[in-house]
Structure formats: C-alpha cells, structure tokens
Amino acid sequence: MNILEMRGISKSFPGVQALTNVDLTIRKGEVHGLVGANGAGKSTLMKILSGVIQADSGEIHFKGQRIRLHSPLDAQRAGISIIHQELSLVPTLSVGENIFLGRLHGKSYSLRWKDVYKQSRELLKRVGSHVDPRTLVRDLSVAQMQLVEVAKALSFNADLIIMDEPSAVLSGADLAHLFNTIKSLTQQGITIIYISHRLDEIFQICNRLTIMRDGRVVDSKDVKDVDRDFIIRGIVGRDLKDEYPPRKPKTVGEEILSVQSLTIRGKVHDVSFHVRRGEILGLAGLVGSGRTEIARCIFGADRYDGGEIRFKGRPAQFTNPRKAITSGVALVPEDRKSQGLITKFPVRLNLTMAALRKISRNGFLRPRVEREAADSLVKTLSIKTPSVEQIALNLSGGNQQKVVVGKCLFSDAEVIVLDEPTRGVDVGAKREIYDVIHELAGQGKSVILISSDWDELIALSDRLVVLHEGRVKGELNGSEATPDRILELALAHERGE
Amino acid sequence: MSSGRVLQKLYEQKAIVILAIIFVASAIWVPYFFTWQNIQNLMIQVSIYGIMGFGMTFAILAREFDLSIGAILAFSGVFLAQLAPKTGMAVAIVIVLVVGILIGMASGVLVGVFKLNSFIVTLCAMFFYNGLALAVSGGSPIMVDDAFLNWLGNGTTASVPNLVWTLLILFVITEYILRRTKFGRNVYAVGGDEQVAALTGISVRFYKVAVMTISALSATIASIYLTGMENSASPVEGSSAALFVISSVVVGGTSLAGGEGSAIRTVIGLFIFGIIDNALSLLNVPSFDQSLITGIMLVLVIGWDYYGRRRRLSHA
C-alpha cells in the first residue's frame, strides 16, 4: 500500500529550476532511500513534503487523501515530520524543551514541566536514547543530538519521518545505533524517507530507493535489484571508474608539523604525532575521540593545557587562527553553517575571505581578480550555483560544503587540516575533492584528514593515527589499514590490553 | 538586467522606493519644497547627521552600536570652543580630532577586547561625555568667532555649501572603503558572523575597535562643522542625534544583525527622515505632531522592510 504519492512536483527559485515534474511513491512501513548529487533537489522535495516551502505545481496524496501543505504545521498535523539536513535544535535549551519547542503550554498557558519531561523521557526511550531530558542540548554529542531530533519528530505522532542526511557525521557505534532506532520505528509502523550520500547505508537499511539528478527522478527501484555501480551511475549520470584515486607510491619530505604530548583537560591526553611534507595523515576515531579538539588546537582556535605544537622545527605560537593562517596552516572546520560560512554572504565573498591578500593590492580589492578567482574555484570543485553572487544559504548542503573546502584551498596553506571535508558531498564531487587533496600532497603540502567515513580515510591516508577517548592508540600504514584494524586498535584497552 | 529583475531589486530595496514617493509627494503638495533654496537647506539639515551616519554605518555593519555620538558631538564642540582661544584654531582642531579618536578607541577596547556589549558601553559613554561637556563649558553655550570655522559651516564652494561637499566626499570615501578595500570587506565579515570571521583569520578585536573609533571620529568631525555653522558650541547639543542617526541607517536598509548594508543606504535613510522633517516644517506642523508623524512613518518603513526580508528568508 502506498502511504505517499507526490505527483508532478515542480519548483523553481530565482535562476534555478530545482525540481521538474517529480513523482515519488512511498510504501507504508518501508525505509525509502533518496539519493542524488548535490543540488539534485532532494532537500527541496522534502521541504515541500514537510510544508516548509510550497511547490509551484504538483499534488501530494498522503494516506489516500490529497493534502495541501501551507506550513510545517499542516504537515505535522497530517503526520509528516522532518529532520532537517542541518541540525535545528536550540543549544541553550534543554532536550525536553527542544522536543516540545513551540508547544510548551497546556490549556491554561502555564508550563507543565513535569509532563514535558515525562513525555520526553518516553520518546527518548523509543529511540533508544538515555539522555536526561533536562540536559542542555549544547552538552550533547552530535550523535545524541541526532537522536533527540528523531524523538522530536516522533513527538508529532508522525506516520512518516523524513531524515535528511542524518548520518553525515556519525560512524561506528553511533551509526549502528541510529539504524537500530530506524528499524524499531518501522516495526512500530512508521515509514521513513532516508537521504544519504553514503551508499553502503542504503543497502543496509533501505527497502527501496529513488535516485534524483538535476531536479528529476531518474529511477525508483527495490534495493535488492540494484548494485552500487547502478546507483552511482544514476547519481552522477556517467560511470565513475573509481570512487577513490589510486594510491601512488610517493616520497614524503621532512617533518613540518608535530604535536607533542598535547593535553586538553578532560578531552585529550598526551597525544603526539607528526606530519611530513607531501603526506596525508589521517586521524581515525569515533566521535568523542578528540580529533576535532586536536585540529582546533593546531589551528590556534582553542587553548590547550599541556604539550607543544611545533611548526617547521620551532614552537608554533598559534594563539589565534590568524597567526596559524599567516604561518600557512588552514582548517576546514567541522560545522559549515556556524564555523565555515557566512551564510548570508554571496559565494564569492565566502570563497575569498580567507585570503584577501591574493585579490588585493595595498589593501585595495581588485574586483576582476576576485571574480575570476571565485569562478575558477567554483569550477574546480564543481560547485552548483547559478553564479558566484548567489547567497551561500541558498546553495544545497553539499555545495555549501564545497564552498568551505574552496575557501580553505584559496588560502594556499602548507598544512591543511580537513575536519570532515566531504560531509554531505555526493560521490562524484567527493572524488573531485579527493583529487584535490592528492594534488595538494603532490605539491608538497601536508594534509591532516579527519573523517568519520573510514573507507575514505583509509583510501586517502598515507598514515593513520588511531585515537580513542583522547589518546593515541596506535598508528597504521595507509595500505595496511582496514576498518576492523582501526576499531581493534581503538578499543584495545577495553579488553584490558 | 530585465525589467522583471529591476522590479525585484526595487522590491527588495524598499527604502529607495519610499524615498522617491516621499520626495515626489513633497514636491507636488508642499509649497516651496521643490525650490533650489529649500533643497539646499534640506541638504544642510541632513549634513551634520549624515557625517555621523557614515561613522555609524561602520559600527552597525560590524554588528555594534553607538549611542554616544550625540554626547561626543556636544563635548567635542565645547572642548574646541574652549581650546581655540588658547592654542589657535588649527591646533585646536587637531587636538579635538585626536581626542575624538581616543574616545572611540576607549569604547572600542571595552567592546572589542573586553567583549562588553556596545549598547551598554556607549550608553555609559553618553552620560560620561554629556557630563564632561557640561563641566568643560560651565553649562552654557560658548561663542566661537573664527573665520575658517564659519566658512566651513556656512560658506560655499562653486555655489554649493561646503557642508554638502563634505557630505559628498565622506560618502564617496565610505562607500569606497566598504566596497573596495580589505578593511571594508573584513568589517562586513566581522558583522556577518564573528565566529566564522575569527576562524578565517580576521582579527575581530581589531575591527571592533576600529569601527567604534570611526564612529566617534565622525561625531568629532561633525562637531567642528556644527560649531562653525552656529558660531557657537552648546553642551546640550545632539541629545537626539544617536537615535536619529541610528534610525536613518536602519531605515536605509543596513541591518542591525550586521554584515549587510552600505553608505548609499545610509544616505537614503537620512533623506527619508530629512524630507519628512523639512516638509512638515514647511507645512507648519507643530513640532510635537512632527515627532508623532515621524514615529509612525518609522514604524511603517521598518515594518514593511522587515516583512519583505522575512518573506525573502522564509523561502530560503
């Protein structure tokens, strides 16, 4: 039985035809994968389905009835909930308050906190989360936040839950937990639309899938009838010979940056490693292993309590990011929305802002040089945007991510720290970013790579440092690493090494 | 640009539409409004606020606020008036300008380095310099008789008032700095998102100090012209300057959320207010009614603009 039919949906934005005559059919109780390149229109379609934006034309039939969605409230009433691509929790409020945000009053308009927290606890239990609903959201890990989002979606008594790239930052146990939650939800009769760029996941949990490209549906299939290459072809529109660039034998130069006994109280303990010129060093670990904290210290964004960071043989006095950048260290930060992009600024300004010196002379900007620089970055990274003047907020998630990578590239650093550089990026564009990373290493630059996608980490890294709960647990050669070896190393002590 | 896009741009930039409507309406219905003499008066009227408006534009773009400009205006004026007889006018002007910069840096350091809220800092500064102005002047206006100053405030060059020239020159400089220099670009970035700017290697601290300094300096410059214009300096000058200037900047479309706006918008905002004021005076509307009408207009303009913005963002 079909729970949802979307027919002939079209939507355009100024300068962009985001959706053209899209049909989507979802069966009751299934997990339906929705895949497609960055900017293919997945989020737009789901925003229409959840009443956030309105289609220009087309019909939506839900549970056998035609519905018209003028606002998110309409969708919630109909039984459709969405977990947006970007987390939308309020960090300074508690988990319970977040779950019931906007509905925090009873009939008497007075808050009934007891009920809020009691119901929150029940909802959290249904998604297998044990956090106390009184905890502030900002104290949660990303994985925990993701489950709170699911609990929030459930709180509307939804029959259909849309998850827009819920797994982008999860790996290992956290991911397994999310999948278990999804399975138990389907057992409770809930239907799920699942968007992801990680194709393994589609095979793991989806029953059917729909592939989109350039605002159109390419195909809808049972997952058991397709293979990885089929999906990739559908997404990219051509064959992608290899997802990862081939590993080439190479000679790395002298050591350029080293971290010695780095300690951040409560987070990182006595961590040491180094990276050489021309080397790609992977930092592997689960969420909470301290990778991001270490990256931020290297970049001068955070203080550390002990240890030393040496750059080109001397102690690096990176007391703020500016000093790191002027010395030649760059960072692609973890969260593009709050740390990487000024979302209300055009793409051009975002791309060039880290290296205005390259587009100026004596402090005066050179508009033509800037435009050309921005255009060429857009091309190199195939950022999908009508022009470099488009507001960054209007780009699709993956394309925003590419802008952050482009901004970092433009700064011409010698050591480049990439914290989840391909978060939310499609398979085709990922490959382009990998090529760029290889090219950087080929030019003798050093890359420190953090990724929760271990296949990617292994395929790209010359060497991997395995971290667990803020400690170095071992080192692996890129060619000998496997996800199992990483996990084994990471968890070694827990079996009492 | 197709005509559709022109319309769209106009719809987004409501301030200029409003300005045009107000101007045309005044030209048609208000007697004497559309005369060269009155247009000149109008320009002179908005000039003093305009000079400060450009300084304020920097502050608001960087997501800060300056309530103290009126007090600085008053203090700098009486300070200049007291100083000039002792040091000579040229030296006095230099000293006053330097002091203006120091005043701005003081607020700037509190805002940028100590991370205090600029609303509070400049509110305190406002009381402080108001008090200082009264102390320096002994509480009454001081006459200033200086040919150069008088020429600045009341003279003309090529039959255009010097004040208007100044406004024009400062406008061009401001717009150029904002659009075409690293400094300007970084002011936008700091106002657009402080955290992102810092992670991009922009010294947020430096730019916060800088914008507060520019704002204070602009008030000092304005005080020199005002003193010349009136041939005297009063310690109670400029009590409504901050509100008027901030309202103009915001009505013009520079966002209080930071990172969005320009000098041209400030000019538009200034003239919206200036024309309303001027027209109501020509119509002999009593001043309390003027204030009432101005208030209502302000709500309408800001409300309309805000509604438009919300609509633009909500389908993002």
Ligand SMILES: Nc1ncnc2c1ncn2[C@@H]1O[C@H](COP(=O)(O)OP(=O)(O)OP(=O)(O)O)[C@@H](O)[C@H]1O
């Ligand atoms: N508010 C908007 N204004 C202008 N263009 C928009 C807006 N929202 C989306 N678009 C454009 O519509 C297209 C589809 O975007 P959408 O976010 O749906 O892509 P997506 O498939 O979710 O991509 P991703 O995998 O990167 O998240 C893109 O080209 C995007 O730039």
Ligand SMILES: [Mg+2]
């Ligand atoms: Mg998306």
